[in-house]
Amino acid sequence: MSDDLHVYDTTLRDGAQQEGLNLSVVDKLAIAHHLDDLGVGYIEGGWPGAVPKDSEFFARARAELDLRRAILTAFGATRRPGTRAADDRQVGALRESGAAVVCLVAKSHVGHVERALRTSTAENLAMVRDTVTHLREHGQRVFVDLEHFFDGYRDDSAYALEVVRSAAESGAEVVVLCDTNGGMLPPQVGDAVGEVLAGSGVRLGIHCHNDTGCAVANTLAAVGAGASHVQGTVNGYGERTGNADLLTVVSNLELKQGKPVLPPGALGDATRIAHAIAEVTNVPPSSRQPYVGVSAFAHKAGLHASAIRIDPDLYQHIDPERVGNDMRLLVSEMAGRASIELKGKELGFDLSGDRALVSRVTDRVKRLEQVGYTFEAADASFELLLVEEIEGRRPAYFEVESWRVITESATAGEALSEATVKLRAGGERIVVTGEGNGPVNALDQALRRSIGQAYPPVAAFELIDYRVRILDQGHGTDAVIRVLIETADGADAWVTVGVGHNIVEASWEALCDAITYGLRRHSLRQLE
Numbered sequence: 267m268s269d270d271l272h273v274y275d276t277t278l279r280d281g282a283q284q285e286g287l288n289l290s291v292v293d294k295l296a297i298a299h300h301l302d303d304l305g306v307g308y309i310e311g312g313w314p315g316a317v318p319k320d321s322e323f324f325a326r327a328r329a330e331l332d333l334r335r336a337i338l339t340a341f342g343a344t345r346r347p348g349t350r351a352a353d354d355r356q357v358g359a360l361r362e363s364g365a366a367v368v369c370l371v372a373k374s375h376v377g378h379v380e381r382a383l384r385t386s387t388a389e390n391l392a393m394v395r396d397t398v399t400h401l402r403e404h405g406q407r408v409f410v411d412l413e414h415f416f417d418g419y420r421d422d423s424a425y426a427l428e429v430v431r432s433a434a435e436s437g438a439e440v441v442v443l444c445d446t447n448g449g450m451l452p453p454q455v456g457d458a459v460g461e462v463l464a465g466s467g468v469r470l471g472i473h474c475h476n477d478t479g480c481a482v483a484n485t486l487a488a489v490g491a492g493a494s495h496v497q498g499t500v501n502g503y504g505e506r507t508g509n510a511d512l513l514t515v516v517s518n519l520e521l522k523q524g525k526p527v528l529p530p531g532a533l534g535d536a537t538r539i540a541h542a543i544a545e546v547t548n549v550p551p552s553s554r555q556p557y558v559g560v561s562a563f564a565h566k567a568g569l570h571a572s573a574i575r576i577d578p579d580l581y582q583h584i585d586p587e588r589v590g591n592d593m594r595l596l597v598s599e600m601a602g603r604a605s606i607e608l609k610g611k612e613l614g615f616d617l618s619g620d621r622a623l624v625s626r627v628t629d630r631v632k633r634l635e636q637v638g639y640t641f642e643a644a645d646a647s648f649e650l651l652l653v654e655e656i657e658g659r660r661p662a663y664f665e666v667e668s669w670r671v672i673t674e675s676a677t678a679g680e681a682l683s684e685a686t687v688k689l690r691a692g693g694e695r696i697v698v699t700g701e702g703n704g705p706v707n708a709l710d711q712a713l714r715r716s717i718g719q720a721y722p723p724v725a726a727f728e729l730i731d732y733r734v735r736i737l738d739q740g741h742g743t744d745a746v747i748r749v750l751i752e753t754a755d756g757a758d759a760w761v762t763v764g765v766g767h768n769i770v771e772a773s774w775e776a777l778c779d780a781i782t783y784g785l786r787r788h789s790l791r792q793l794e
Contacts, residue, residue: 271519271527272440272471272495274369274409275301275512276310277543279320279341281503286549291323293546295331300539300546301500302336305532306512309336310369315359316342324363335529339409340365344372344397347385351400361404368401369409369442370394374429375418387425391432398436408438409495411473415443416450419458427465434468440495441468445484448477448507452487459491471495474510476502481510482556486518489525496527500543501551513540513589517557521584537590562586563593564642606631613649615656627655638737638746638765646753646760646783647776653786662793663785664691664717666778671705671770683708691793692720706732706773713777723788724781726755734769747772753780760784 278294281287289297294311301309311327312320327338340363345354360368372394373379379390398408410433412418412426419426433441443459455472463470472488472495474481485496496519498512513536519525520533540558544551553561563586586593606628610617617624630651631641641648654660667688675681685708686699696719700712710729718724731752736745749764749772760783764775 270494271489271525272308273306273512273516273527274308274310274339274471274495274497275306275336275500276341276473276497276509277301277499277501277503277512278323279310279312280505280509281499281501282312283505284503284508284549285505287503287547289319289547291319291326294319294323295326296546297500297543298327298331298333298336298338300542302333303532303535304500304539305335305529307336308339308367309333310339310341311365313341314363314365315356321359321363324365328364337367338365339367339369341369341371344370344393345400347383347389347393351396354397357397357400361401361406365406367407367409369411370397370401370438371411371413372397372429372433373414373418374412374426375414376422376425378414378418391429394429394432395436398433398438402437409440409442409471410438411442411444411471411497413444413446416445416454416458417447419443419462423461427462430462430466430468430470434466439469440471441466442471442473442495442497443488443493444473445475445481446473448475448481450474450484451478451480452483455484456487456491459488459493463492469494471497473497475504476507476509479507481508482514482518485510485515486523489519489523501540501547501549501555503547503549511555513558514556517589521588533588534590557584557589558591563591609648610652613645613652615652623655627652630655638748639763640748640750641763643750644761644763647762647779650779650783650786661782661786663721663782663790664689665793667695669709669712669774671708673705685709685712687712687716689716691717694720696720705770706777709770709774710777713781717781717785721785721788721790723755723790724784727781727784728754728756729777729780730754730759731761732773734772737765749773749776751776751780753784755784755787758787760787 278297282289298309312323314321314324324340340360342356342360345351345357351357373383373390376387379385379387383390401408412429415426430441459470470493472485472493474484496515498510498515500512502508502511516527519527537558541551553559556562563582606624607617650661669687671683671685673681673683683702683705684699688697696716698712698716700708700715702708702711714724714727729751733750735748737748747766747769750761752759752761762776762779762783764772766772
């Protein structure tokens with residue numbers, strides 16, 4: 267944590283307001299540990315007293331959360347109109363939360379004061395002063411979030427500035443200017459922050475939402491104008507279009523502006539932490555997320571690959587390792603020989619001395635992608651193709667005699683599928699029937715059970731993701747289908763692809779590739 271620039275995370279509070287995101291107390295404790303590993307200065311844990319789950323979180327945090335770097339912060343509101351802070355129940359909950367820092371949300375927009383709070387502008391100022399003073403007297407540090415600040419500053423800058431001064435004069439360490447509706451653009455934010463700083467001398471923070479797609483840019487504009495406290499959420503979680511992505515903000519501050527906002531070396535864990543938190547939230551991470559997305563340093567065009575072979579920096583704005591990410595070469599119809607050569611090297615094959623081989627692989631990839639295959643997301647299928655071209659035969663551990671699937675509807679109306687697979691493996695003819703809730707599930711069961719009789723490691727294989735795409739929808743039920751299957755064995759995961767004129771045919775191809783690749787990883791003996 268840098269004393270010069272606060273990094274304040276609100277994933278557990280503002281981020282949790284994202285549609286479809288529902289965090290348990292255990293989830294919040296787990297995420298807090300990840301945030302602490304990242305080295306943020308402050309973790310906003312929630313709103314004790316207003317949200318029962320958050321009250322439980324703060325109670326458990328006192329006993330279970332041993333933060334090494336971050337300071338746990340409680341969020342809440344100023345006292346209600348016409349009361350005293352000392353008598354306000356929710357202020358009391360903040361006081362008793364055990365949090366060393368409290369972040370109060372307050373009004374600075376006259377319209378919100380009069381229509382939402384239904385009180386006077388003078389009473390709103392008193393609410394800010396009374397609540398900040400009360401919490402300070404009880405030994406807590408106080409930050410103040412001024413929601414809808416930029417809209418309020420545009421409508422009545424004098425009053426908005428008076429609220430800033432009142433909060434600071436009452437003991438608030440930081441006054442955070444919030445673009446609550448997310449409607450601002452960088453020049454507007456930068457101008458307002460500069461003017462408020464000049465007119466108040468107060469330490470200012472920035473809290474941006476992403477409704478214009480400018481949350482990160484607005485945050486950087488505020489820092490450029492003098493703000494020294496940035497708020498955001500990991501992976502940009504948040505209501506509507508989300509909050510400023512804190513990982514993008516800190517990466518830009520450290521790598522582009524030379525501001526050391528995290529502990530030394532902590533940024534190298536950014537990718538791992540982004541994905542670890544995504545696992546807890548059960549929200550799939552965006553592959554195109556700046557810095558930490560799996561596609562952030564992925565290269566597809568052959569022209570890029572040719573240059574990267576000479577110097578990776580020619581097509582990358584930073585070394586991916588600085589944020590814990592990796593460069594990836596995608597194999598596609600756009601690939602040239604350089605792409606194939608680099609991808610082969612990534613997979614452990616040195617193709618640099620065999621131009622004829624590289625040309626054959628390149629041409630084959632382009633032909634297959636023309637009929638619907640994709641290898642940029644199916645490394646396992648590409649590796650099998652590559653091995654076939656290198657060795658002159660495809661890796662083979664079993665020989666399929668036939669397969670079939672029957673689906674019938676039971677009396678209760680539930681469809682049940684049954685698959686029969688006949689194959690040779692381990693020197694024997696094996697016939698197995700599998701049942702499932704659909705034809706692909708039944709085929710998967712039958713295939714793994716049959717091959718597992720000859721190769722026991724197959725018992726650990728598990729289908730963990732299944733994606734289907736119709737490639738030429740205008741053909742109706744006669745369209746070409748592409749299936750991507752992700753398989754795991756407890757230690758690693760791999761993706762295979764299948765294409766066909768029906769979903770079962772495409773799935774069967776991808777399933778066979780998945781088993782073949784998994785057996786190859788275990789270095790098992792192939793068919794003679």
